[in-house]
Amino acid sequence: MHERSGSVAESxxxxxxxxxxDILALQRAARGGGSGALLGWLAGRTGARVLLVTADGVTTSDRGCAVPDVDLAREAVTEMHARSLDSLALDGTGHSVVSVSLGRAHEGLxxxxxxxxxxxxxxxxxxPDGLAAVLADASAVLDLCWRLERAEGQWRRLEVTEAHNREAVLHLLMNGHxxxxxxxxxxxxPAxxxxxRFHVVESPPDLRDDTARRCAALAPDAWVVPCPVYHDHVLVIAPAGSSALARTLAEALDGCLVGVSDSVPLRDTALGYEQAFRALVTARGRAGRWATFAHRPDPVLLIGPELRDWARQLLDPLRSRPARRPQDPDSAELSVTTASWLAFSARAAALLxxxxxxxxxxxxxxxxxxxxDLDRLPDQAVLALALRADTRRPVGWDAAPVSDRPAPLDELLTRPAVVAWARNLLQPVDDAGLGPTLDAWLRHDTRLAPTxxxxxxxxxxxxxxxGRVEELLERPLxxxxxxxxxxxxxxxALLLAAEPPADPAGSNG
Known part of the structure; x- marks a missing residue:
């Protein structure tokens, strides 16, 4: 301990x-930087190498703590515990070790x-004179710091565990389980x-954890999950009656966008997510920073139950394929992986x-x-349509007769209702002169460089x-x-309806 040289003994x-x-300085160090700052202050105050030895390891007053010092500290701690002492002083060759237990308030430990x-x-x-007294005073403050940091660590681990559990529930819902x-x-x-209604909240990535906590506070009856795919999204599954929640979230969360789905059954969670994600694109162009899904009609519903028969015929080799070995994925796992990849591309691995x-x-x-060939957009689109048609259960489809010889997809796409849907969908793009860009992008399997x-x-x-096409269609691309x-x-559909049917976008397989 640094004493005043040449001075008389202190009164x-x-x-x-x-x-x-010293006690005030200890409290300031603890408030400013916790146990690490407190150990650093002690080292500067006493001139000693100061260490905190816990069951999890050793925390030192600096990063360059020599190995012998750590060994000496552990030796002293072992001796204390063996003799059930609260403090201990050991003298060695050229050095001394003074140790004080923080266990006064840790009888539970x-x-x-x-x-x-x-x-x-x-x-x-x-x-040095007074070293033991300074350590004794510091032990009380350090005890509080350690307990607080330990509790915070346990709370963070609980938060991570709960987030993983909620993510697992979301994963099961997205796959229909x-x-x-x-x-x-x-x-x-909550239950x-x-x-x-599925909500997707887009926030700055560095504020996502805070956004998730605020969403949970604003919607206590909702299921809030940080998105496992996008680090700037928070997913909120709220009861269908929460029609005003999107506005509430957008108004309360500065700088955030909110997309919300239609009211959908829980078994259609994946559909709700797609709708909310699409609505998020619409919300970017609105002053209120929120939007509800409004893209209708769905082409699956337009085509009708005949699409289900076509999809089942296409997917039959996949559905009837048994796992060759116990560790191999079955047809359901293959379907889930494929659907996730079609939706999320390279991010499917993170989702699954x-x-x-x-x-x-x-x-x-x-x-x-x-x-x-899933490297080609036409085959991707055909398979995505088949998987959607096979998993969805619109009202009345189950009562429709099943055909052993379903119509080919091209024939289904030329139905007047489908052609009208396609024309209305793409008209804004063609009117803006962006049709050639969109066609080239589709023709080159949505790759930017060849386009x-x-x-x-x-x-x-x-x-x-x-990006301009996204704004015109209010759809993510x-x-x-x-x-x-x-x-x-x-x-x-438009190309098939034309005479003769040119095909810049490829064949449907």
């Missing part, structure tokens, strides 16, 4: 004043078998609604919590089973034009889940 009042100053933390100072001999999702959700709060090589291997198997080469412009220019599959179907 009692001076020692009390110095101790009071002792009862559970855990060892309480110990504050240790390693110093050269002789031991409603019963299993409810079993897990029953252990958490999942039977009919819900599997390696991207596993996703690629499953896609190759699906390609072999169905005779498709730019054909149009003789830069990829930046193509991206800007497609450049960020999955994209509406590129529906746009290909719409353009295909």
């Amino acid at each position: 009692t009042s001076e020692r009390r004043e110095r101790r009071a100053d 002792r009862r559970s078998g855990e060892t309480p933390p110990v504050l240790v100072a390693v110093t050269a001999r002789p031991v 409603v019963a299993t999702a409810r079993q897990i959700a029953d252990l958490l709060e 999942l609604p039977d009919v819900m 919590k599997i390696h991207r090589n596993t996703v690629a291997a499953r896609l190759r198997e699906v390609e072999a089973l169905l005779g498709l 730019a080469a054909e149009l003789d412009v830069s990829t930046t220019a193509v991206r800007k034009r497609l 450049l960020r999955p889940p994209s509406d590129r599959h529906e746009l290909w179907l719409a353009r295909r």
Whole structure:
């Protein structure tokens, strides 16, 4: 400890004043930087190497703590615990070790078998006067810091665990496993609604955790999950009656956008997410920063139950494929992986919590089973339509007769209602003169570089034009889940309705 050289011994009042100053300094260090700052202050005040030894490891007053000092500290702590002491001083060759237990308020730790933390100072001999007193005063403040930091760490771990559980429930819902999702959700709060509205809240990435907490406070009866795919999205599943929640969230969360779906059954969570994601694009152009899904009609419903028969015929090799080995994915897992990849592209691995090589291997198997090339947009669009038609259950479809010889997709796309839908959808793009850009982008499987080469412009220019198409259609194109599959179907329907049917966008397989 640094004493005044050459001075006479301090009086009692001076020692009390110095101790009071030390205690105030300890409190300031603890408030300013926690236990780390407090250890650093102690090292500067005493001139010793100061360490905090806990069951989780050793925290030092600086990063360059020598290994011998750590060994000495651990030796002193072992001796203290063996002798059930609250403090201990050991003298060695050229050094001394003074240790003070923080376990005065940790009887619960002792009862559970855990060892309480110990504050240790390693110093050269002789031991400075007052070192033990400073350590004793510091131990009380450090005890509070350690307990607070430990509680915060446990709370963060609980938050992470709960977030993972909620993400698992979301994953089950997105894949149609409603019963299993409810079993897990029953252990958490709130309960999942039977009919819900899906909300996607877009916030600055560095504020997402705070946005998620505020969403949970604003909608206590909603299921709030940070998006596992996009680090700037928070997903909110609210009861269908929460029609004003989107406005509430947008008004309360500065700088955030909110997209909300129609009221959909819980089993259609994936559809609700797609609708809310599309509505988010619309919200970017609105002063209120929120929008409800408004893209109707759905081409699946327009075509009708005949589409279900066509889809089942196309998917039959996949549906009837058994797993060759117990560890191999079955047809349901292959379908889920494919649907996730069609929606999220390269981000599907993050959503499914599997390696991207596993996703690629499953896609190759699906390609072999169905005779498709999933590198090409036409085959992607055909397969995405088939999976949607096979999993959706619109009212009246189950009562429709099943055909053994379903109509080909091209015939279904030429129905007047489908052609009218396609014309209305693409009319704003054609009127704005962006039809050639969209066609080239679809023809080149939504790859920017080949599209730019054909149009003789830069990829930046193509991206800007497609951004304008997004604004005109109020549909996502450049960020999955994209509406590129529906746009290909719409353009295909118009081409088939023309005479003769040119095909710049490819064949439907």
